[in-house]
Amino acid sequence: MSDDLIDxxxxxxxSKRTGLTRQQLLxxxxxxxxxxxxxxxxxxxxxxxxxVKPKRGGRLTWALEQDPVHIAPFGGILTSNHWGKExxxxxxxxxxxxxxxxxxxxxxxxxxxNKTVDFTLKRxxxxxxxxxxxxxxxxxxxxxxxSPPPPGSVAVLGQFPAIDRTEVRSKYVIRIHLKKPDxxxxxxxxxxxxxxxxxxxMYNQLNPAREGIGxxxxxxxxxxxxxSVEYVRNPNFWRKGLxxxxxxxxxxxxxxxxxxxxxxAGAIDGATLSPDAARQFNGQRGFRVLxxxxxxFRELQFTLKIGEENKPWHDLRVRKAVNHALxxxxxxxxxxxxxxxxxxxxxxxxxxxxxxxxxxxNKYEKFDLPLARRLMQxxxxxxxxxVTMTTFSTPADFAALASVMREQLKRINIDxxxxxxxxxxxxxRNGTGSFEWDLTxxxxxxxxxxxxxxxxxxxxxxxxxxxxYRNVSMWRRVGALQVTLDHQKRLGIAKALQxxxxxxxxxxxxxxxxxxFQVVRSRVRNMYVAFSDFNTxxxxxxxx
Amino acid sequence: xxxxxxxxxxxxxPTLIGMSLIVFLMVRLLPGDIxxxxxxGDTTITDEQRHQIKEQLGLTGPLHVQYWDWLSSAVQGxxxxxxxxxxxxxxxxxxxxxxxxxxxxxxxxxxVVIGVPLGxxxxxxRDKGSDYVSxxxxxxxxxxxxxxxxxxxxxxxxxxxxxxxQFSYVSPLDDPVENLKQFIMPAFAISVFTMAIVMRMVxxxxxxxxxxxxxxxxxxxxxxxxxxxxxxGLRNALIPVVTIVGFEVGVLMSGAAIxxxxxxxxxxxxxxxxxxxxxxxxxxxxxxxxxxxxFVVFNLLVDVIYSRLDPRITLE
Numbered sequence: 001m002s003d004d005l006i007d008x009x010x011x012x013x014x015s016k017r018t019g020l021t022r023q024q025l026l027x028x029x030x031x032x033x034x035x036x037x038x039x040x041x042x043x044x045x046x047x048x049x050x051x052v053k054p055k056r057g058g059r060l061t062w063a064l065e066q067d068p069v070h071i072a073p074f075g076g077i078l079t080s081n082h083w084g085k086e087x088x089x090x091x092x093x094x095x096x097x098x099x100x101x102x103x104x105x106x107x108x109x110x111x112x113x114n115k116t117v118d119f120t121l122k123r124x125x126x127x128x129x130x131x132x133x134x135x136x137x138x139x140x141x142x143x144x145x146x147s148p149p150p151p152g153s154v155a156v157l158g159q160f161p162a163i164d165r166t167e168v169r170s171k172y173v174i175r176i177h178l179k180k181p182d183x184x185x186x187x188x189x190x191x192x193x194x195x196x197x198x199x200x201x202m203y204n205q206l207n208p209a210r211e212g213i214g215x216x217x218x219x220x221x222x223x224x225x226x227x228s229v230e231y232v233r234n235p236n237f238w239r240k241g242l243x244x245x246x247x248x249x250x251x252x253x254x255x256x257x258x259x260x261x262x263x264x265a266g267a268i269d270g271a272t273l274s275p276d277a278a279r280q281f282n283g284q285r286g287f288r289v290l291x292x293x294x295x296x297f298r299e300l301q302f303t304l305k306i307g308e309e310n311k312p313w314h315d316l317r318v319r320k321a322v323n324h325a326l327x328x329x330x331x332x333x334x335x336x337x338x339x340x341x342x343x344x345x346x347x348x349x350x351x352x353x354x355x356x357x358x359x360x361x362n363k364y365e366k367f368d369l370p371l372a373r374r375l376m377q378x379x380x381x382x383x384x385x386x387v388t389m390t391t392f393s394t395p396a397d398f399a400a401l402a403s404v405m406r407e408q409l410k411r412i413n414i415d416x417x418x419x420x421x422x423x424x425x426x427x428x429r430n431g432t433g434s435f436e437w438d439l440t441x442x443x444x445x446x447x448x449x450x451x452x453x454x455x456x457x458x459x460x461x462x463x464x465x466x467x468x469y470r471n472v473s474m475w476r477r478v479g480a481l482q483v484t485l486d487h488q489k490r491l492g493i494a495k496a497l498q499x500x501x502x503x504x505x506x507x508x509x510x511x512x513x514x515x516x517f518q519v520v521r522s523r524v525r526n527m528y529v530a531f532s533d534f535n536t537x538x539x540x541x542x543x544x
Numbered sequence: 545x546x547x548x549x550x551x552x553x554x555x556x557x558p559t560l561i562g563m564s565l566i567v568f569l570m571v572r573l574l575p576g577d578i579x580x581x582x583x584x585g586d587t588t589i590t591d592e593q594r595h596q597i598k599e600q601l602g603l604t605g606p607l608h609v610q611y612w613d614w615l616s617s618a619v620q621g622x623x624x625x626x627x628x629x630x631x632x633x634x635x636x637x638x639x640x641x642x643x644x645x646x647x648x649x650x651x652x653x654x655x656v657v658i659g660v661p662l663g664x665x666x667x668x669x670r671d672k673g674s675d676y677v678s679x680x681x682x683x684x685x686x687x688x689x690x691x692x693x694x695x696x697x698x699x700x701x702x703x704x705x706x707x708x709x710q711f712s713y714v715s716p717l718d719d720p721v722e723n724l725k726q727f728i729m730p731a732f733a734i735s736v737f738t739m740a741i742v743m744r745m746v747x748x749x750x751x752x753x754x755x756x757x758x759x760x761x762x763x764x765x766x767x768x769x770x771x772x773x774x775x776x777g778l779r780n781a782l783i784p785v786v787t788i789v790g791f792e793v794g795v796l797m798s799g800a801a802i803x804x805x806x807x808x809x810x811x812x813x814x815x816x817x818x819x820x821x822x823x824x825x826x827x828x829x830x831x832x833x834x835x836x837x838x839f840v841v842f843n844l845l846v847d848v849i850y851s852r853l854d855p856r857i858t859l860e
Contacts, residue, residue: 067810067818070629077582078628151630155579155597158588209629225629225639226810227712251711255806257695261702262711421575424823427584428576453588460591 052525058543059247060524062535063259063271067226067252070209073196074144075152079443079533082193084229086534087248088128089196089214090238092119092138092174093189097528097536099351101190105133105197105215105238114181114485115164121172125238127199128219135174140200142166142176151209156194159446161185181483183490187447191532194446217243217539227252244542263287263519269543270520270527274395275337278517286522292529294516295350295444297343298401300326300389300509303433304468311436313387314468317379319506325372325412326405328365328512335400336514343513344498346451349531353448353494355502364502365510372412384413390429391439393420397514402439433464444532448494449482454508455501456482466507474505545848552844559840560833561615567832568611571825577603578627578823601627614829623833624826626819633830636815641834643713644811646723647804648796650731652789655738660778660785662739663746667754667781668773678743685740691802694733698806701729711808730807734800738792742785749781783853790846794839 068084069076076082094104103109106119125133144152146160162182167175176185189195199213206213210223215238218231229250233243251268253259259271260280273281281287300322302313312318332340342360346353355364376382389405392398399420406416416437421429429435445451454461456478477497484490501508518529523544530536579597583589598604602613617624623633666678702708709726716723753759754777762772801813812831819827 070631153582153597154593154600155582155586155589157593158583158586158590209631224712225631225636226814227808251808253711253808255695258698258711258806258808261698261708264702265706265708267708267711422821423584424581424821425575428580431576431580431583450588459588461588 054244054526054542055544056244056542057246058244058523059249060245060270060538060541060543061249061251061268062538063253063262063268064229064250065254065256065259065272067254068223068229068250069225070151071212071220071223071229072148072151072208073141073198073212073214074194074208075148075150075154075156076193077153077155082534084223084250085196085212085214086192086216086536087218087231087539088212088216088220089192089198090216091189091192091195091197092121093186094192095190095532095536097530099190099349099531101186104192105138111485112175114483115178117176117178117185118169119174119176121174122238123172125215126236127215128213128234129199130236131199133197133215134171135168137200138174138197139166139168140202141195141197142174144198144203145195149203149208159188159194159450161188181485183482183485184447184449187445187449191444191446193534218245218248243539248538263521266521269524270518272516272518275339275515275517278519279337281519288520288522288524290518290520290527290529291339291515292531293341293347293349293513294529294531294533295347296441296533297347297513298398298439298441298511299343300405300511301435301438301440301465302507302509303435303437304466304507305433306468309468312379312381312385313437315379315381316504316506317375318381319509321372321375321379321381321412322409322414323364323372323502323506323509324366324368324375325414326365326408326509326511327367329367330408331401331404332512334404335397336512339515340512343510345501345508345510346448346494346498347442347510347513349513350445350448350451352491355495355498359499360502364499369411376412382413384415386415386417387436388417388419389437389439390419390421390426390435392426392441393422398439398441401511405439431461431464433461448490452478452481452494452497452501455505469505469507471505474500545851549844549848552847556837556840560836563836564615564618564829564833565611567829568614568825569607571820571823571828572607574820574823576823578825579603581822614826618830618833623830626827627824628822633826636827637812637830637834640810640812640815642715643809644797644800644804644813646716646727647731647734647800647809647811648793650727651735651796651800652738652792654731654735655742655792656785656789658735659739659742660746660782663743663781664750664773664778666743666747667750670751678747682740682743682747685736685743688736690734690737690800691806693736694730694803694806697729697733709807713809726807726809730800730803730809733803734796738788738796741788745784745788746778746781749784750777753777753780779853783850786849786853787846790842790849793842794835797838798835 064080064083066078066080068080069078070081071085073085073089090104092104092106093101096102105121105125107122109117109119111117121133121135121138127133142163146163148154148156161184162179164177164179167177169175178185196214202208202213212220217234217237217239219234221230221232223229231248233246237243253262253271256273256277259268259273260277262268263271278289281289302319304314308314328342332338341348342357342365344355344360344364348354348357389402391402402418406418409416430438430440442451453459454465455474456462457475477493477500481490481493481497484493516529516533520527525542525544527541528537578601579594582597583594595604602610614624621634625632626636662678666675669675698708709729710722714722714726759772759777762776798813798816800811801817804811804814812834815827816831819831
């Protein structure tokens with residue numbers, strides 16, 4: 001097993017506590033760091049933490065890098081919105097730590113036909129105000145999801161599945177009618193970011209921007225904008241035995257150095273830090289460094305526009321040359337200190353959907369300079385060309401990554417001019433397709449379809465980025481992925497599509513998946529870094 | 545005096561209108577708007593949805609109509625609602641202003657309380673060791689960025705003492721001691737630059753004043769040295785300090801943004817910075833009007849105080 005996958009501090013701690021040797025602990029799965037492919041992060045950590053009995057009580061203070069802005073359950077655009085509200089709301093479904101879909105408020109679900117799904121609720125689940133959760137509450141919640149009132153925004157409706165209407169079949173059964181077959185429904189519900197269930201009429205009873213009533217493990221005490229979100233334990237949480245904590249405070253600390261200082265002084269118990277900042281805590285008494293892959297893989301994107309067919313990258317051979325000239329391992333080593341993995345269009349760690357590392361490294365994303373040069377020659381571009389690549393000015397790793405790419409592409413005579421842009425400017429130009437190449441990142445998606453939607457020609461963004469590109473078989477696969485409900489069939493389609501995108505399409509060149517680092521004080525137990533970029537691990541945390 | 549005040553206050557109106565128009569246009573010249581920020585990375589949103597959001601936020605329609613809508617509401621005290629959280633902008637600023645005012649006030653207080661005596665000592669003990677030390681300290685003070693110093697202070701106290709100030713704003717009315725503990729470090733961080741300028745200004749002015757005839761006359765008449773320096777000399781040397789302090793109020797209100805972020809104090813600067821990054825136009829515009837008003841009002845106050853301190857100056 002790679003040493004990168006072993007949490008040495010946990011192993012050392014457990015060794016001293018239990019008297020077992022390192023070998024014995026590893027054999028039991030203790031100390032397998034988040035990201036261990038075999039067991040998955042939560043399973044690995046759970047295996048380790050299972051040796052320790054959870055303790056009830058105590059308070060945890062966690063730092064947020066951004067203010068939630070509001071904590072309304074519906075229409076929240078920013079990821080930080082969910083950071084602020086994720087502990088008080090639940091959806092019908094949820095992901096476990098390995099992104100397997102399972103029931104949350106729903107005890108079970110049944111696909112009636114390809115446009116109808118029934119969800120049966122768990123009985124006796126109560127909101128924070130004591131009211132039982134019923135199908136009527138679900139209908140109310142879905143109606144608001146379809147049309148989020150302020151402070152929510154309709155900007156999130158791009159994620160909303162093709163739900164036509166919902167129907168209350170009985171007190172505990174809610175039926176979802178789809179406009180068309182849409183397999184993204186389950187992922188959307190499991191993601192829970194846009195699909196909390198709230199009591200009927202909640203929006204008339206309180207200010208949802210600052211208050212809320214849910215079913216989550218914690219009950220809201222207060223949200224102070226730009227300051228903190230305070231929670232107390234929900235003693236009637238439907239998952240018996242949880243939460244362990246008595247209270248949870250999410251403190252807004254945008255500056256990283258402030259978070260570091262607060263960690264050292266004990267003012268907070270955990271925070272997300274950059275890799276370099278987290279590294280300073282390695283081996284330090286009183287702290288643990290956790291890490292895991294996230295969905296925000298880095299990617300090189302081209303535009304293929306009508307009237308610009310003379311541009312070199314319109315030729316697939318040039319795009320393939322670029323793909324094989326880029327040394328992803330070198331990027332991982334130089335920019336991310338060795339912490340990273342190859343990524344396809346679906347990032348590693350996203351459940352069963354991504355291609356394997358072996359396939360990516362050895363075939364589709366293999367670093368092969370001679371091949372790259374041959375391809376450039378075949379395309380008549382052996383002398384290379386000049387191109388401008390835009391990227392974000394912040395975070396700093398984008399500029400660093402762009403610099404490494406520039407050096408690598410020089411080897412096939414491509415002269416890369418890097419233009420680092422402020423995020424708002426980048427977003428505007430990216431959205432309108434006003435770029436040649438850009439180095440960007442993707443994010444979390446509720447369903448695997450979210451990673452391939454931009455290859456659908458009926459999608460507006462496709463016509464801004466790739467209007468000159470046609471590939472009917474690809475388009476058919478993209479469509480099939482959305483409408484196929486059978487999981488195994490869908491898995492096959494997703495893999496075939498990814499291979500096709502990497503082999504004969506390559507209008508985007510996925511690069512690497514990066515890791516997210518969170519540092520916690522040693523008193524914090526059972527925490528893991530969630531792939532989803534939320535702080536879901538806190539739900540099951542206890543403190544010594 | 546009344547005429548002077550009336551004229552200056554009257555001038556405030558076109559100044560603010562002109563400034564608000566400039567800010568209105570400048571922020572819209574920045575590439576992207578809040579819809580682009582909202583939908584960045586979302587490859588599924590349709591053009592119709594984008595347009596719908598823009599319509600909801602009042603971002604469609606000619607610019608002059610948008611400006612007029614904003615201006616006509618603003619004169620009635622309605623500065624609109626934040627695009628990000630739909631909170632009324634005035635509510636956000638009402639929460640933010642006391643934080644920034646306290647920070648700026650404390651910062652200036654520290655700057656003056658330390659800077660003035662240092663400047664006096666430096667002038668009186670010219671070319672002695674203490675003068676050199678003060679001058680080097682002054683040079684360092686104008687060179688150190690406040691945000692760097694703020695970070696350094698925080699990291700130092702967390703490492704050396706295992707202590708950091710509380711990062712949740714505590715009102716002085718609720719707990720003055722905790723409030724002071726919370727503000728002393730950020731106030732010191734923003735005070736250093738002003739402190740250095742005050743020190744150098746006092747030194748330069750004192751040196752000038754101490755060479756004047758009336759000072760020589762006072763000494764010749766046997767007036768005690770302390771009285772010569774503080775009663776006769778310093779009073780004149782303080783006049784430029786009034787100008788600096790008045791000017792710095794406006795500068796620090798916006799310039800303290802990063803220090804506010806570092807110490808978790810959601811003041812005016814913090815909100816303005818967030819609003820610019822997120823293209824939250826109503827908040828940007830309202831904050832700009834607020835800062836411009838502050839500048840103008842405090843400069844007016846400085847002029848009035850000046851005329852009181854120096855009878856040779858008349859307001860016209």
